[in-house]
Amino acid sequence: MGRTGELCGTVTGALMIISLCYGAAAVNDPAAKTKTYERAQEFMRQFQERHRSMICRDLIGFDIGLKTSLTPDERAIISRQCPEYITDAARLLEEIL
Secondary structure (H helix, E strand, O other): OOOOOEHHHHHHHHHHHHHHOOOOOOOOHHHHHHHHHHHHHHHHHHHHHHOOEEEEHHHHOOOHHHHHOHHHHHHHHHHHHHHHHHHHHHHHHHHOO
């Protein structure tokens, strides 16, 4: 997220959607918090199981956070792999929601 090479932005976005759908509307709603955590953990478990990681640099094979510019090969990797992660995350999110 934000070209840091850390948590994949797709995972972050999915967790935000889970929180919006199941998050507590009131501070003292522990059941909603529990449900949100369960759904978030299930998403992360399945994403990691499918892709071996949730960390950008592991997923694309290089640390984008260390780059000031990308080579054509690195751009090709991102153009090829990231849409697959996004599509899979959307499908997985749909199942979980």
